[in-house]
Amino acid sequence: MPKEKIPTNHQTPPPDLATIETLKLESLQLADGQTGAALFKLRTGDREHLSGLYRRATAVPLQNKAPT
Secondary structure (H helix, E strand, O other): OOOOOOOEEEOOOOOOEEOHHHHHHOOEEOOOOOOOOEEEEEEEOOEEEEEEEEEHHHOEEOOOOOOO
């Protein structure tokens, strides 16, 4: 079975997509079953970082866990 082609964005992600870390800063989290929409490749100097991007529109408000 052929793998689905995942778009890859370089250096600047589209405004409708965000990394998990960015979603957390915006008080959002992934919805149940939400999958990645694209990959994000950032190059700085001789380093390269690959991260998943997720749709902001399908993310849900971050829920605070009660302390145990």
